[in-house]
Amino acid sequence: MSNSNKKKDDGFRDLVIPILEKELNTTLKPEEEIPIGHPKTDHAFDLANGNKSIVIECKNYTWTKAGNVPRAKISTINEAVLYFSFMDANVRKILCLKKSVHPKRQETLAEYYVGTYGHLLRDITVYEIDESTQEIKKLFPLP
Numbered sequence: 001m002s003n004s005n006k007k008k009d010d011g012f013r014d015l016v017i018p019i020l021e022k023e024l025n026t027t028l029k030p031e032e033e034i035p036i037g038h039p040k041t042d043h044a045f046d047l048a049n050g051n052k053s054i055v056i057e058c059k060n061y062t063w064t065k066a067g068n069v070p071r072a073k074i075s076t077i078n079e080a081v082l083y084f085s086f087m088d089a090n091v092r093k094i095l096c097l098k099k100s101v102h103p104k105r106q107e108t109l110a111e112y113y114v115g116t117y118g119h120l121l122r123d124i125t126v127y128e129i130d131e132s133t134q135e136i137k138k139l140f141p142l143p
Contacts (some may be wrong), residue, residue, distance in 0.1 A: 012060035013046050016129055019136050020047070023127075024054060036086035043083055046096075055087065056094040067104035069112065077113060079121050093123060099130040099137075114139045132141050 010030075017028050032048035034055060035041065047056040056078040061073040077095070084093040097110035107115070110128040112119070118140060126140035 010087065012098055012129075012131070013058045014133060015134070016056075016058050017047065019129060020056065020094070020096065020127070021133055023136055024049075026054060027143070028054075028056070034087070036083055038086075045083075053090070054092045054094065056096055057084070060095045061109060062098065062099045062100040063102035063105060063109055065103040070109075074113065074117075074132075078117065081117070081124060084124055085122075089123065093125065094123050095121075095126045097126065097128050097139075099128045110139055 013030060017030070021028055026046040026049040028049055030047055032052060033042040033044050034048065034052055034057070036043050045055045046058045048054060048097065059073070059077055059080070061070060061077070064070055064090050077097070080095060084095075087093060097113065100109040102109075105112075108128060114126055121140050123140065124140070128137045128139050129135070130137075
């Protein structure tokens, strides 16, 4: 990942921290190492609370300029979902996606992702964060 992309992603993560701390009523720490897989190997998740009972991945992705699906970025989201699948069932897993609207599309990128890949999400909660208004919207699971 280039330095500018890392700064952009860290900036989104840092914007998300107070929003999710309020929503989840907990304190979050960035870049938490958590062992996953068999054999266990440490993986740095974007955010976690103190006892690591809540683990969060943040993705600062947008539609392409032409309004196409950013396939490589979708693969990276799917990779995060895979990492979550190795965590204990009692861990609250949250995928936090940036709200990305394209004038040619009828849905946000996060809505597209949930609609297309929702069958992979199982026990993962998906939130969409609007960077400009700092509003949070739960997309998955719906009541």
